[in-house]
Amino acid sequence: MPVHDTPSPLLAVSGDVLIAADRPDYAYAPRRTPPRRRPGRFSPYRRLFATPGARAFTAGNFLARLPMGMFSVSAVMMIAGSRGSYALAGAVVATGLAVTAVVAPWTARLVDRHGQARVAVPATAVAVLGSLALLLCVRHGAPDWTLFAAYAATATTPNTGGMSRARWAHLFRDDPAARHTANSFEQAADELCFMLGPVAAAFLCTALFPEAGTLTGAVLMMTGVLVFAAQRATEPPTTPRTPGARSPVRLPGMPALLAVFLATGAVFGSMEVVTLAFADGAGHGAMAGPVLALQAAGSCAAGLLYGSARPARHAHRRLLVCVAAMTALMFLPLVAASTGSLAAVAAALLPAGAATATAPTMVTGMTLLQGVVPAARLNEGMTLAVTALLGGIAAGSAAGGWLAEHVTPAAGYGAPVASAAVALLLCAALTGTTKAPTS
Template identity: 70%
Template sequence: MTTSGGTLVLVSRKREPDPTRPPGPYRRLFAVPGARAFTAGNLLARLPMGMFSVSAVIMIAGQRGSYALAGAVTATGLAATAIVAPWTARLVDRHGQARVAVPATVLAVLGSLALVLCVRHNAPGWTLFAAYAATATTPNTGGMSRARWAHLLKDDPAARHTANSFEQAADELCFMLGPVLAAWLCAGLFPEAGTLVGAGLLLTGVVLFAAQRSTEPPVPDRTVRPRSPLRTPGMVPMLAVFLATGAVFGSTEVVTIAFVDGPAAGAVLALQAAGSCLAGLAYGRVRRTARLRTCLAAMTVLMALPLLAAAGTGSLLAVAGALLLGGMATAPTMVTGMTTIQRITPSGQLNEGMTLAVTALLGGIAAGSAAGGWTVEHAGAAPGYAIPVTAAALALALALLPARTTKARLS
C-alpha cells in the first residue's frame, strides 16, 4: 500500500521464495547434473511402448479383417520379447547402454517397418509373425533409466526412492497416453501411422538418451564372468510375485473392457492408470516407505472394490471410481518391488535383473488376460473382477513366503 498524489493506491507485492525452505524431493532429483537430459530422451523413447500393440492390432485387423490374426501376431511379439529381452539387457550390462541400445533399437525399428510393408502389400501371414517378432530386440528403456538413477544416487537411498517413484509414474503416464495417441493416429491419418510414429519416437528417444554419456553407468570388469541374477538369493521368489502382480493388471484390463463393452472402456482404464500415476508421484515424496507385503495387502483390498461395485451396483460410474482407487495401489507396489529387485541384484547386472522382473510381469499380464477372458465368457463380466483380487492375494501370499525360505528380506 502506498500513496500517489494524495491518493491511496494498493500495490501487489510478489511473494519472494523462502530461502530457508529446502527444495522438494523432485526438484532435488532433477538438479542432479545430466538428469533432465537423459530423462527427456528416455520419456520420448518410452511413450511408444504403449503404442505398438494397439497400432499393430488396428493396422492388421483393418487391412486383413481378422482380430484373431492381429491378436496372434501381438501375442507372438510378446512371447519373443520375453525370450530376447533378458539377453539384450545382459548385453547392455556387459558392454554399456550406448553401445547396445542403439543397434538393438535399429533392429526393432526395422522390424516395425517390415511389419508395415508386409501388411501394406498383403504378404503371407507368416511374415507378419516374423516381422513383429523382430521388434523383440527393443531395449528396456525404463530399466536403463532406473539403472542410471541407481548409479547417480548410489549413496542416497531416499533420492533413489523418489527416482523409482517418478519412473513408475512415467510408466503409467506413457501406457495411459500411448494407446490414445496410437488410436488417434491410426483412425485420423492412416492405419500404419501409429506404428510409423511409434518407431520414429523410439529411435529418436534412444539416440538422445544414449548420447548422454556422462550419466551412463560404468561397464563392470569383463574379466570376471558374473553368474545369472536368477541365482541371486530372493530373485526367483520376487519374480513369482511379479508374475502374480502382472496377472492383476492383465485380468483387470480384459474384464473392464468386457464390462464397459463400448468406446468408454479406454477412458475407464485410463482412470486406473491416472490413479497409479498420482499415487506414484505422492509416494515419491514420503520419507518412510512401506514394505512390499504391505503394498500387496493394500492392493488386494483395493482391487476388491471393482468387484463389489460391479456385482453390487452394476454402475459404470461406480466401477470407474473403484478402478481409480484400485489403481492407487499399483505404483507403490511396483516402486517397492523394483527397489527390492535393485537391492538384491548385483550392481553390474541391474539392467538384466530389472528386465527379468518386467518379463515376469509381462508373463503375468498374458496369463491374467487369458484367465479374465475365460471367466467373462463363462461367468460374466462382473464376476470376472474376482480374478484380479485372487491374483493380488496370490502375490501377497508369495511375498510372505520368502521371508522364511530365503535370506532376502522383502521390504
C-alpha cells in the same frame, strides 16, 4: 550554538536482541530474521532433476518409452483393418510378446556388459526395422507368416525404463532416499506412457491412416534412444563378466521376487480385459479406454506421492504393506461391478489404481530387486522383472477373459482379487529370502 548534552542512543547487540544503551522504553527489540521456508511436497523431485544430465536423459528416455504403449494397439488396428481378423492381429502381437520374453534378458545382459550406448542404439535400430517391415507387409498384402516374422524382430527393443533406473541407481548409489524418489518417478513415467500411448495410437490410426501409429512410434523410439544414449556422462560403468558368476535369476530371493512380479502382472492384465468386457456388456464399449485411464491416473498419482514421502526403513515391510493394500482395494471394482453400473466401476478403479501394479507396489519391488542384484547385472535383473510382469499380464488377461466369457463380466473381477491374494502370499514367503535394503 547550543550544546546538546543528550547523547545519541547507542545500540549494543547481544545474541538476537538489540539493547538500547540509554533508552529504557525500547530496551529489547527483537531482530527480524527471515522465516524458514518449509520444503514442498515435491522438493525431492526438484533435487533429483538438479543433477547434471538428469533432465536430458529423462527427456530422451520418455520419447523412447512412449511407443511402448503404442505398438501393440497400432499393430492390432493396422492388421485387423487390413486383413479383417482380430484373431490374426492378436496372434501376431502375442508372438512378439513371447519372443520378447526370451530375447529381452539377453539384450539387457549385453547392455550391462558393453554399455547402454553401444548396445541400445543398434538393438533399437533392429526393432525399428522390424516395425517398418511389419508396416510394409501389411500395406502390400504379404503372406500372413511375414507378419509374425516382422513383429518378432521388434523383440530386440531394449528395456529403456530399466536403463533409466540403472542410471539413477549409479548416480545415487550412496543415497537410498534419492533412489526411492527416482524409482517412484520412473514408475509414474511408465504409467503415463502406457496411459497416453494407446490413446495416441488409436487417434493416429483413425484420424490419419492405419499405419500412422506404427510409423510414429518407430520414429519416436529411435529418436528417443539416440538422445538418451548421447548422454554419456550419466551412463553407468560397464563391468566385465566374472567367470562362474550366477545369473540374477539364481540369486537368493530372486525367484520369489519374480513370482511376486508375475502375480502382480496378472492383477493388471485381468483388470484390463475384464473392464473391456464389462464396458462392452453394458453397451458402453467406447468408454472402456477412458475408464481404464482412471486406473492408470490413480496409479500415476500414487507413485508420485509415494516418491515424495519419506519411505519406511525396511523395503520388505513396505512391499508387504503395499501388496496387502492392493489386495484389499481390488475388492472395490468387484463390489461396484455387482451393481451393473459402469460409472460405479469407474469410480472404484481410481482408488484401486492407486495401489495396483505400477504404483507403490512396483516401486518397492524394484527397490528390493536393487538390493538383491549386483550393480554389474542390474539392467538384466530389472529386465527379468519386467518380463515376469509381462508374463503375468498375459496370464491374467487369459484368466480374466475366460471368466468374463464363461461366467459374467462382473464375476471376472474375481480374477484380479485372486491374483492380488496370490501376490500377497508370495510376498509373505519373501521373508528371510532377500536382503532387505533400508532407506
